[in-house]
Amino acid sequence: MLKFLEKIKTISTKIYNGLKSLWKKVDSLADQYCPTAIAVVNAIKSFNESSTADVVETIIETVIPGTTDDKIISAVRTFLKEELPKVAEVLGIVNDVAAIESDNAKLVYILSKLNVTSAKGKLYNDIAAKIVSALSDGKLTANECWGIVEYYYEETK
DSSP: OHHHHHHHHHHHHHHHHHHHHHHHHHHHHHHHHHHHHHHHHHHHHHHHTSHHHHHHHHHHHHHSOSSHHHHHHHHHHHHHHHHHHHHHHHHHHHHHHHHOOOHHHHHHHHHHHSOOOSHHHHHHHHHHHHHHHHGGGSOOOHHHHHHHHHHHHHHHO
16 A cells, blocks of 8 residues: 555656646746737627627628628637637636746646536546645655545545
8 A cells, every 4th residue: 555655646746746847837928928818819709799790791791792601701700709708718717827826826726717517527626636735845745645545535435
């Protein structure tokens, strides 16, 4: 059992250190590009939902003969209406994460934003949060590993 806990400790520490390194790289990119990307996505979203876009669509449909362009424009506008809010939400999360100083707080924030619906997914989300909490000091002790394993056992029996 001790070897198992040591393996969990090693794997968890490697994941934590990898994520910590990734945060540093992503933070600078997010700080630099997220505000502009959010503004662009919101501008496209606003235009797509405006009466001006309706007028432009009507003009294009009238000027270009046939129905192919009508179908394409309709499909594009529908796609934008459905997907741009999702893109804006993700960019907002990335921007929020970049503003958080603590690596542990970043991971906890990301985990809180995941829309986990299945029982198994929620269990894994809880375990990930416990691992992040246990790694807050950069180390994972045998007692912390045991507590995580015990939690998993209790939740799955």
